[in-house]
Amino acid sequence: MYYSGLVRNFVLTLSKRHVSSSSGLGCGSTMLVTPLPSQFNQSMFNNVVASNKLIANYLRLGDMDSALQVFDKMTVKSTVTWNSILAGYAKNLGNFEVVRQVFDKIPEPNSVSYNIMLACYLNNFGIHRARAYFDVMPVKDTASWNTMISGYAQIGLMGEARMMFLAMPEKNTVSWSAMVSGYVACGDLDSAVECFYAATVKSVITWTAMITGYMKFGRVESAEKLFQEMSQKTLVTWNAMIAGYVDNSRAEDGLKLLKTMLETGAKPNAVSLTSVLLGCSNLSALQLGRQVHQLVCKSPLSSDTTAGTSLVSMYSKCGELKDASKLFVQIQRKDLVSWNAMISGYAQHGAGEKALELFDAMKNDGMKPDWITFVAVFLACNHAGFVDLGVQYFDAMIRDYGIEARPEHYACMVDLLGRRGRLSEAKDLIKSMPFKPHPAIFGTLLGACRIHKNLDLAEFAAKNLLALDPSSATGYVQLANIYAAQNRWEHVARIRRSMKDNNVVKTPGYSWIEIKSVVHEFRSSDRLHPELVSIHKKLNELEKKMKMAGYIPDLEFALHDVEEELKEQLLLWHSEKLAIAFGHLKVPLGVPIRVFKNLRVCGDCHTAIKYISAIEGREIIVRDTTRFHHFKDGSCSCSDYW
16 A cells, blocks of 8 residues: 555656666667656665556556666566566557567566567558467467457458457457457448357447447447347447437437436537537537537536537538637637638638638647648638639648648639639649549539530530449539530430439439428428428419519529420429428528528529518528528628539
8 A cells, every 4th residue: 555655646746857768678768757756765666566556657647768767776577567668668659679679678478478569560560460470479368369350350351350260269258349340340240240149258349339330231220229238338338329320310319318328327428429419410400409509518528629619510510600600719728620610610601701710810829720621721712702812722731731632622622713614724623633533523523514504524524524433413414404504405315314224313402491390301393291382372472572573583493394484383393492481481580591402502592592581581591512501681691602
């Protein structure tokens, strides 16, 4: 007890100084060490147990140099002593030669010593060098076999992992968990299930790995059954279930489980809340997100940076930029992810100038931008129409920050140039890329060609897109839309036949709106909503008012070869208009109408919503695949640049 207390006191009174060391390990260097307290006379270092505890404490604190000082003063060293120093060096990649020298000095290495070396081979040189060392190890225990099985599993070599697993003399819970996790990671759910139920011993890790597997493959009910059967659950288990619900578009169930978790006395961490908030963002479920926010405020995580950043992201993606901005200011210790989330939020909402001001503030705060930051910066320039400034930032990213341009950056730049009509420059940029263009690059160029009605370049973009991804509906649909806008219906028919022949299915467009925590979904010419009669009546009223105010339907966006009257009807029944009409019936005056769409809002709908916002005196917020549009008093936050 005396030595234990003395060690604790010693750790609490650390003070650093530089000394030159030439340790008996033969690894002389100038290093940062901690002078030993005066009460530690030499006789105390004769106590191996106390000295080992002291070394362990230093290593736990990451203070290798002070651990070595204690090691050098010890008159008697056990294999445990040597293993502690060996493990301390092995923690850092690139120390292999030092680790090997220490290992060679151990008078009587045991299985732990060999296992540390095995892990060092694996971490520094990969599985094949580790296997060669494993095969010549004079002593092996279960941990040795588990290291090899985990090594194979982590790189997807489950055949080799299975052979090792079957050959090992004795298996424990780590062995079974490694196999189940490995099968789940490589997508072999059947083998994971077989292994899980064959396991003679299971730990919480094994159960959690299987739950993760079921959720990964959409077998939510199977995951729920296992979860209920578990007698012991860790925070990781709860988080696996919550994240699984979110990944399977069941964020509300994730929130319910989070509440159950709190009721059982388990304390969620930032990962728990981040998972639920991600689900709220994906579903644009603002009311659900507000409930999570309340839970955060009542928990110790109210000052957690990760939780705060997740809330900023959720509010931004649900259309509440003001709330996101307020929360961002309240985050006391902002990290790079926090800054990126807020810059991206401003960019997505069309507040390009604010996004760039925040980018400057981030740099002034001493935070170095990463590649994700620049994606947000390019989006800000794109949505605000700052083309030349975007080009300057692109050059500065490479020149001043040493960040290599990624496909995401090039896609932003092609979009930036393309929207402004600088299509030739966008094409040249694609040709200058140092790697093979991603299909999305040509999809972006194709979208710009549609805006500016450049058929020749559109055919070039579509040809390259379909060559890279023959199953892409975007290439077919965008090109067909360009032909339709020019009334070249024979070409539209040819493309649609080609889609059918190649089994390419267009993603159906739909919009949704949340009313009293219930999400209502609409498709174009919807026939299923129970209140469709009232919705059509409201739409007809709005159409009359819009036409009186000067609205003329843009038939270019009615992509069917039918009479003009029917084209107008089809335009009126676009999914976003149906959702907005429903919002007028259900959302109280003074409260913004928030609509979300899985595709880009069409040009006619964009014009119509501007008229509706002015006629009805309502603020309407529409999020499509590229940005938020804030409609108010007859204008849009994008300034018709989207």
